[in-house]
Amino acid sequence: MTGQGLGSGPITGVRPLGGGTQNIMATFEREGRRYVLRRGPRHLRPRSNDAILRETRILGALRDTAVPHPRLISCCTDPGLLDGAVFYLMDPVAGFNPSLELPALHAGDPGVRAEMALSIVDSLALLGTVDYRQVGLEGYGKPDGFLERQVPRWMSELESYRQFEGYGDRTVPGVERVARWLTRNRPTAWQPGIMHGDFHFANVMFERTSPRVAAIVDWEMSTIGDPLLDLGWLLATWELPDAPGIFGGAFMKSGGLPEPGALVRRYAEQSARDLTAIDWYVVLACFKLGIVLEGSHARAIAGLASPETGAELHTATLRLFERALRTMDGNP
Structure with missing residues (x-):
């Protein structure tokens, strides 16, 4: 993150995010900005990393369209940083999942x-x-x-x-x-x-x-x-x-x-x-x-x-x- 200009100093306020059934998501804060990290499941399947990389490609492609989607910040294609998992960072979505709650x-x-x-x-x-x-x-x-x-x-x-x-x-x-x-x-x-x-x-x-x-x-x-x-x-x-x-x-x-x-x-x-x-x-x-x-x-x-x-x-x-x-x- 530091090498890509995404803040400096410690990562704080880490907590898991629910809603999915397989992939792992967590949110955290660095230098006053909140991020969401998404990666494959704890026990990676043969194509888990491919699926994550496909997501980053389509989120990047939708960036300049009017389609409502999470904004991609950056992708890490190196599986060595998170025990074999590639991952990406996106902006949090200010909203709720209606399968989990109804305000x-x-x-x-x-x-x-x-x-x-x-x-x-x-x-x-x-x-x-x-x-x-x-x-x-x-x-x-x-x-x-x-x-x-x-x-x-x-x-x-x-x-x-x-x-x-x-x-x-x-x-x-x-x-x-x-x-x-x-x-x-x-x-x-x-x-x-x-x-x-x-x-x-x-x-x-x-x-x-x-x-x-x-x-x-x-x-x-x-x-x-x-x-x-x-x-x-x-x-x-x-x-x-x-x-x-x-x-x-x-x-x-x-x-x-x-x-x-x-x-x-x-x-x-x-x-x-x-x-x-x-x-x-x-x-x-x-x-x-x-x-x-x-x-x-x-x-x-x-x-x-x-x-x-x-x-x-x-x-x-x-x-x-x-x-x-x-x-x-x-x-x-």
Whole structure:
């Protein structure tokens, strides 16, 4: 930090920050300025450092855009300083995570919560308008064949769970039917753009004094793909029955929220993208996210993850596939 002109003297006021499920975040102060440090989990996975470096690239690319995001200060690519972990520093976000808390203003006024919902859609639509080439993200993802890759990629992921002891021949009810429907109904034309990759309410922070989005956070799954999948992801997790707190917590249980159709109409007002096939993106989001969560269930069965967490996420997978099937049948 000293070598980059980021203050001098001791680091003080160190404390951990919550909100994520894997990566570590902490805040501290140096010479009167507060920072947030983000790095991979304590026990690094093979691609943990790559994910952190990807985050720094996209946060840097968004710096001069109107998309609300944490401001990147600096990145350390040397894994030798923090026991094998690369890390980056960013400015703190003045806001709150609605999956963890709802301040009195937001908890006590259904109108404020409705505006929060519309604000998150506005932020997502704004992200979809950014030209990824102009902000230096050429090569950040592989948009060619993006939609075609989704079903085989995630069916292969589901098949890989058989390696976990005890999971065996288990499967997710309806997965084959959903896969066939997605393949038959895949859109033939779409416009590549920046995707957040895990867009739901727990990955957005809001201002404490208004319903406005303060920052979209946790960019580790971002890529260049079809931004409408982010909208589908939001709709797939919207007021999902028996959903874990990571999909919105207290906010999603607060009541009085706009219906999914209102969210789609709001997005259409802000975007030139063709939303004719939005149900397809909702089904794909249910399919992909459900398979991702099922991985935790498989690891839990094998004794490699918390049984309680595994059971909770498996329930969420079942609810997601039920939503996918209803959406396919025209009854979302």
